[in-house]
Amino acid sequence: MSEITKQSLTELVENIKNKKLSSTDVTKAFIDRSEKSEELNAYITNDFTSALEKAKKFDQKPNLDSKLPGIPIAVKDLFCTKDIKTTAGSKILNNFVPTYESTVTENIWNEGAILLGKLNCDEFAMGSSNETSFFGNVQSPIDRNLVPGGSSGGSASAVAGQLTPVTIGTDTGGSIRQPASFTGIVGLKPTYGSCSRYGIVAFASSLDQAGPMAQNVKDCALLHEVISSYDPKDSTSIDFNRNHYSKELTNNIKGKKIGIPKEYRVDGMPKEIEDLWQKGIQYVKDCGAETIDISLPNTSYALPTYYIVAPAEASSNLARYDGVKYGFRAKGENLIDMYEKTRSEGFGAEVQRRIMIGTYVLSSGYYDAYYLKAQKVRKLIKNDFDEAYKKVDAILTPSTPSSAFKIGEKTNDPVSMYLNDIFTVPVNLAGLPGISIPAGHDSKGYPLGLQIIGKAFDEQNILNIAYAMEEKINFKNKITDWWIK
């Protein structure tokens, strides 16, 4: 048997079910490695002591029929966890202890998993490099001083660095897929409405979705099966017939029609990415699928649309942080002064910037020119996909326009940072599922990902395509343990 932390979720579940490993063995191994990995700064809060207690308790009376029996899992610190500090990477929530549990984490614990801790992320999930976190940037296990991507950067770092077998992140514009691509792991952004948003610190409510991040497609399918559920506590949760994603997973994609959108061939895209994409096209053909050239004509308008819609929703969602009922409070001479200082000292620069963009585009006299305009363009972007899906079953694109960049490289230029999400944002705007799988390395040895976009609620199909491609690609992540002394 290979080293515990190197095993996939599927292997760990099997070994616990066959009693080759106990939950305590597994939990200890991940805690031990997490403790040696402080330099990655992947955790904001650890719950190691109580994780071990829970593991021991599990072993005394193991329920081996559950889907994640005694498996320790760390989650992004955007999910509210009852009685455990939840910060969203912000100073303003530095002392916030939820009185309730998010539905997706509850689904995980109900299947026997154990919370390891809360993972670092960009403040309120606003960022593409994990550099906006109040708790400091996260290092990528791929290389020193390399960003792991964002906003689920701690999550990506923790999975790629084997600090947790799998994790869950959230994706508003690419926050699962982009860091997955940067760190050589698999990340799925589900269809809007398939995973409950209840108990997730809100960023942009019409775009936010929780999703799994894992070492491989099978693990990703299994975790997705656990977190996807209809939830009356989220009014946008959708009651549809969910698949048994891991059981139904197949690499048979013969006859599937896969669209290749020409608009994703953007100016200045490195040749390595183009070559990777061509390789991906060849792989799906080798699997018996057919590729079809398609057009998504409004693709280049997706990012500008996103940077109206997301900040607008954020500015209204984040109005709740006023220093009264919970969170950080600054001293003020009067009530208004207290609000203004609390928000000025409690929010970081990127969050303030987005609240202000949002406030501006919603303000009197500008609403029609910006917000209404963006909603109309959003409709056009969705129509593009609807049109494409009359001809194809899924769409294949690169996940990101470049590989991971160095810490500090893009912090002074917000627009260049935003451009990272150029291939992932359209998927959120249209509410579709998208999965990023590792597909190769660039000349520096950094991972590159490919994205498969599906029809709404067609997660099974994109998981199957990803599964088939994974087999052909046979990607090996180059993790040198550089951070472990």
Place this chain on the structure above:
Amino acid sequence: MSIDLKTIKHISKLSRISVDEQRAKKLAGDLNSIFDFIEKLNELKTDNVEPLTSIAETTLKLRSDEVKSKNIREQIIKNSPQDNEDYFVVPKVIE
């Protein structure tokens, strides 16, 4: 288009985020470059396009109005930066 310092001060007031002069200047620069980028949308004619107001095309389900979390007052109050037993405390608003 150009966002000047006066506009920044106005937005900062609406956002209830106080900004000093130096920060306001930085924000004006950032917001101008972001809005330059956003202006691209004006290339598109959208007069006859219906705005997308809900991505999940579903009708809202009704549920009975029942209290599910009971007796959590103490836990809720514990999260407040300043409390006086059963109440949240804010700076004085009436002179």
